Amino acid sequence: MSADDQVLVGRSITKRFGGLVALNDVSIEVPKRSIVGLVGPNGAGKSTLFGCLSGLTRPEGGSVMLNGRDVTRTKPQKRARLGMARTFQQPELFTGLTVREHIVLAHRVRFERRRLWSDMVGPRSIMKPPASETEAVDAIIELLEIERLASMPVTALPLGSTRLVEVARALACAPDVLLLDEPLSGLDVNESEALARALVKVVTEAERDLSLLLVEHDVATVLAISKKIYVLDFGQLIASGTPDEIRSSDIVRAAYLGDDAVSETAAD
Secondary structure, eight states, X not given: OOGGGEEEEEEEEEEEETTEEEEEEEEEEEETTOEEEEEOOTTSSHXXXXXXHHTSSOOSEEEEEETTEEOTTOXXXXXXXXXXXXXXXXOOOOTTSBHHHHHHHHHHHHHOTTSOHHXXXXXXXXXXXXXXXXXXXXXXXXXXXXXXXXXXXXXXXXXXXXXXXXXXXXXXXXOSEEEEESTTTTOOHHHHHHHHHHHHHHHHHOSSOOEEEXXXXXXXXXXXXXXXXXXXXXXXXXXXXXXXXXXXXXXXXXXXXXXXXXHHHHHO
């Protein structure tokens, strides 16, 4: 696969915190229109790698390329304008806004960022968006099948629905790649399955190319929906490959998954 087929590339990323090597020469590629999984035990370096890729953490070595452009030293807000979005482990939503208003606001921040903040969050601005904006927001709501939630305040939503709102808000920024930090954390089985289906749908059915990089402890779901998976352990990349290759890797079995976990996902 050529460099033109990759939306996000991390090359030989190294990060130290004092004497601790959090990442040691880690490389990762996210192809266009794909779901890529990143797994590993606690302390493996997943969050640090996410930080380096998104711009919240600056690596000591290596590079980050976004759509063929070197963004290694580019601030997070500029990476967002260049096509990157991310979610966090804890949903960060505005308690006074509805689901639709969250999506509208994200769309305006992305496409009308020169407007004053007071104008963006004012009642008239939220309640009377232009037609093109309405179409974009409606398309996201329909894609994620959250029509029934659109007029609800986010404070009335269960955790699974707030995760969907976070994804919807990120999609409103029209990213080329979306970094998802443990989106299934705290969800029950039904909520996890619903969100996993939604993630597959946004990649396969969205009108524009979109890729997902997914950090998640729910290994079974990562194996089920990812095209390629990277496995970290103690800051080292110990394996990468297709779900079948990861399932059959003795190194991964020993370091992370365990025979029972791999056997269970293989049986599924």
